[in-house]
Amino acid sequence: MSDLKAIKKRLRMEALARRDAMDETARIEASLEIAAHGTALLADAVRGRIVSGFLPIRSEVDLRPLMTALADHGARLCVPAIVDKELEFRELKRGAELVDQGFGTVAPGPDAAVLVPGIMLVPLSAFDRQGGRIGYGGGFYDRAIQRFETDGARPRLVGTAFAVQEIEKAPMASHDHFLDAVVTEAGVIEPRSRT
Helix, strand or coil, X not given: CCHHHHHHHHHHHHHHHHHHHCCHXXXXXXXXXXXXXXXXXXXHHCCCCEEECCCCCCXXXXXXXXXXXXXXXXXXXXXXXXXXXXXXXXXXXXXXXXEEEECCEEEECCCCCECCCCEEEECCCEECCCCCEECCCCCHHHXXXXXXXXXXXXXXXXXXXXXXXXXXXCCCCCCCCCCCEEEECCEEECCCCCC
8 A cells, every 4th residue: 555545544534533423413513504604605606507415424414404505596416326436426306216326325316317517515534724635535536526627527626524524634646636615514615725
């Protein structure tokens, strides 16, 4: 294992342990605060745009309140589905049937429209104030973002996490993508410079 991978693994495990240590009530309340901050950040930008979110697994932020608010402001929502070990963003409509995706998550079925998001609410295990992100280690989001960029559709990347997941500096490899903003229950972090 390379030094960078080992460092990321350690930082990921430490941040996820802090997230897992939050009690359920604290996670629910923090998710509602994240929804309020995220709505304030994005409400004016989402009308008529495609926004990808995600449905929570384990102790992740519950983005359903934020996604509902953004839909109420005119966003068209999608969430990731895993297809041939890659992410495909399928339209999420109220009342749509969801199918098991493995990894403890669900997504709309294969008949749902496949969309290209202009704004992505990105899950993460750890983040820093420069927009650095450590994911879960599979590279799913980085590959999806790279595909969109290659096709000329670079989405706005908004990380969503609890404040306890912040680290001093996220080590970034050449294939990693910096976030344009991070929303936590403590507020919005918009990186000004990356040093």
